[in-house]
Structures are given as C-alpha cells and as structure tokens.
Amino acid sequence: MAKSSGNRTARGRSDLATPKGEGPLKCCESSLELVNVLKNEIRDGLLTFRSKWVLELGCRYGLPGIFSCLKGASTVHFQDPSAGIIRCRTIPNVLANLEQTRDNQSHQQGSPLAPSWQQLSQDIHFYAGEWDELHTVLSVIQEDEGRLFLGMRCPIKACLRPPYGVMYLTAKKNYIGSSSAVRQLRALVDEEGAFGVHLVAEPPEREIWKFFSK
Structure with missing residues (x-):
C-alpha cells in the first residue's frame, strides 16, 4: 500500500503492498483478513474473478478491490463515503499496487508490454458518496429505495x-x-x-x- 505522500511500502501477508506504521496497518487488518478469505475461496475452487464485475463498498485503501484486479476482474468500482479517503488513500494505493505489479512483470518477462500486464488493464472507477446515491454506479437502483440499508437493497440484489x-x-x-x-x-x-x-x-x-x- 502506498500513500500519496510517497511513504515507503512493505509487503503484507496477501502479497499486496501495505503501508509502514501501526496506524495504517491497523486500518488494513479487516481488509487483509478478507483478502486471505478470498485467496482460500479461489484455492478451493469456490470463487473466480475472471471477467467479473466487482464493487468494493467502504474501500479505504482498496485492498480487496486491488486483489480482484490482480486476479482478472474486468471492471472494479471502489466506493467510500469520504471523498478525502478516495482521493488521498484509495486512488494512490490502487495505482501504486497496479504499477508495482506491472513493473515486476516487466522485469520478469523483459518487456513493458508483456501479455500478462495487458490482462491487468481493467476498467477501474472511483466513487465517493453514500449508499443511497449508488445509482450513479449501478443504474439498476430505483430512486424510491430509501436510505442506508434500504438504499443498498438493489445493489445487493444486482450483485x-x-x-x-x-x-x-x-x-x-x-x-x-x-x-x-x-x-x-x-x-x-x-x-x-x-x-x-x-x-x-x-x-x-x-x-x-x-x-x-x-
């Protein structure tokens, strides 16, 4: 994980870049736990991200969404209620992780345009707003669905x-x-x-x- 200030990064258990310092790492604990669950689901043949659409709600640093990118998702939406989180944490971290993956693959394969990197060129979107405004992300949401949980009913059913x-x-x-x-x-x-x-x-x-x- 990388912050927009250019802090150095370290590798976590999930092989995603994670920030140094107790504060940021503490914030990432639940995301890393979820990523580990997703890895186990893939290992056991219960999940695949190939050509899938992914929506990560309350994304903060976006680790599960980044993981889905690396596993072949075709479209990934990152959502957080805070525009500041999206701007200062999510976007820099997503771009830094994907850039690092591209660089690693380029070094391994000797070409900046290696086919494996081309497969990582997902359609990626960032969204700041509340649950009941998700119709700007998923057009299936009806305007009269209400707020908070009620506003989540249609995106849940769509997913x-x-x-x-x-x-x-x-x-x-x-x-x-x-x-x-x-x-x-x-x-x-x-x-x-x-x-x-x-x-x-x-x-x-x-x-x-x-x-x-x-």
Whole structure:
C-alpha cells in the first residue's frame, strides 16, 4: 500500500503492498483478513474473478478491490463515503499496487508490454458518496429505495444475480452497527428466498459472511 505522500511500502501477508506504521496497518487488518478469505475461496475452487464485475463498498485503501484486479476482474468500482479517503488513500494505493505489479512483470518477462500486464488493464472507477446515491454506479437502483440499508437493497440484489453473483461482508463482532447490518442482510436473504448465506471465517474481533445466489 502506498500513500500519496510517497511513504515507503512493505509487503503484507496477501502479497499486496501495505503501508509502514501501526496506524495504517491497523486500518488494513479487516481488509487483509478478507483478502486471505478470498485467496482460500479461489484455492478451493469456490470463487473466480475472471471477467467479473466487482464493487468494493467502504474501500479505504482498496485492498480487496486491488486483489480482484490482480486476479482478472474486468471492471472494479471502489466506493467510500469520504471523498478525502478516495482521493488521498484509495486512488494512490490502487495505482501504486497496479504499477508495482506491472513493473515486476516487466522485469520478469523483459518487456513493458508483456501479455500478462495487458490482462491487468481493467476498467477501474472511483466513487465517493453514500449508499443511497449508488445509482450513479449501478443504474439498476430505483430512486424510491430509501436510505442506508434500504438504499443498498438493489445493489445487493444486482450483485447477487445468478448464477455466479456473490457478496462478502466483514462485520466487527459485538459492534451494534455491523451486527445490525448482518441481521438486516440475513432478513433480506430470508425475504427474497433466492439467496444463501453462511459464515466463512471468524478472525479475531470479526466475522466474514458470504452471501450468494442459489
């Protein structure tokens, strides 16, 4: 991970560049835990990003979205409520990671236009705003859907379209906001009847849930 100030970077467990310093690394813990879950899902044949569209909500440094880029996603949207986060953290870090990958592959293969780098040229978008404004990212959202969670219903349903739609949610344990979000999402699953959900990992202090189309 790289910040716009040009801080030096170090490699994390996920092979993504992560910032030095306790503060930034602490902010990345949940993202790194999610990336590790995604790696395990790919390893077990339960997930692929090849030619997929990806939306990362509340992205901060964008590590899961970057990981999906490196694994072949065709389009990746990075969203955060804060324009400052998008401008100062997300965009510099996404560009730095992809640039570093390109440079590494160029050195390994001896050509700046190696085919493997061309495959990393995704359609990448950055968006700052609240859930109920996501119609600017996903045109399927209806204007009367309401705010916050209600505003997320249509993007959730769009992301979970069969046959391969899937959503991963990282929620902090014993934190009423996240716990409430999990309960509401599970209620949506029960209401729709077309989705499934299960807990895929329980790292310290967090839960990682997987929602999928049946």
